[in-house]
Amino acid sequence: MPDDAVYVYAIGDAGLAAALPGIAGVSGAPLRAVGSGALVAVVSSVDTAEFGDEALPRNLEDLGWLADTARAHHTVVDALARRHSVAPVRLATVYLDDANLRTMLDQRAAAFGAVLDRIRGRTEWGVKAFVIPPSADRHAAEQQPSVPSGTGAGRAYLMQRRAARDRAAEARRSAVDAAGQLHEELSRLTVASRHYPPQDPQLTGCRDEMVLNAAYLVDHAGEAAVRGRVERQGAPGLRLELTGPWAPYSFATVEQV
Structure with missing residues (x-):
């Protein structure tokens, strides 16, 4: 028509x-x-x-x-x-x-x-990694306490907040390092990989910071190794999401050949 x-x-x-x-x-x-x-x-x-x-x-x-x-x-x-x-x-x-x-x-x-x-003979698998703040710091952030009255109490409060920020920063550094190591290992296990920018929390629906957003082209015979490596991830403060298998959207464009 x-x-x-x-x-x-x-x-x-x-x-x-x-x-x-x-x-x-x-x-x-x-x-x-x-x-x-x-x-x-x-x-x-x-x-x-x-x-x-x-x-x-x-x-x-x-x-x-x-x-x-x-x-x-x-x-x-x-x-x-x-x-x-x-x-x-x-x-x-x-x-x-x-x-x-x-x-x-x-x-x-x-x-x-x-x-x-x-x-x-290959499929696409996705891996996302999120930083999980220390539980005590997360709870404190959710409560949003007011500053105590009095000079000594106020100073103690500020020191606690500074310590909480330091713990959160160290947790983030460790999580970023662990995510980078995971990506390197998965890249060696798979045929090809694509590293994407982290997604905004409004898109993911998760308030935890995303520090890895990657796709991997995987042989059917290698799927178990990829799944096993993600499941073995033991870094504290890092939460992983494995998705797939998908049609290989990330690796099927003519421009990549």
Whole structure:
């Protein structure tokens, strides 16, 4: 239809076309395959009134719309990755029609082939590390006591607060060092790694400071080693979150080849 555009989820080998999952994509549209040579793009049709050049930038600023679209996008990519090695495409990647998409596949066939070779038989795992303040200092911060009256009491209070700050600073230094060592060890255990900036507490929903936010490309045979290394982390004051396996979003872009 002339008012339809082509929304792209992921790119894989030609065999992917024969095993598309029976799920709906963005806006409830059915999935289909657009192939060229040895490559196949998994796509669905979307309305240009929602995904066209004028509407898309506006919709991307709508948090509700963005969340729904991202959820549908991830659901499709995750279902594909459970069956095949696929290169996930960035959220809201839209082409005018199938012909334009095939042209892109032809022009970048070698690069996409290299990406698929890079991630075949591998998944992405994420590790986040958070500093846990000493429990007594956390409790004191939550209570927010008033300064006691009297010169001697006030001086003692300030010394206690200074000691609490010193303990928190030392706990943070130890946690940062432990997180750095963990990242180095995981990088040696895995095929590749990506180190991202720490996320804001408003995004994580956790008030503890994040000191490691990393992704790792892992062979299937190496997943147990990664999981075991994270579980063995014994640094006090450091809390770890291990997530995965995921489709290798962090390692599947053409620019990384």
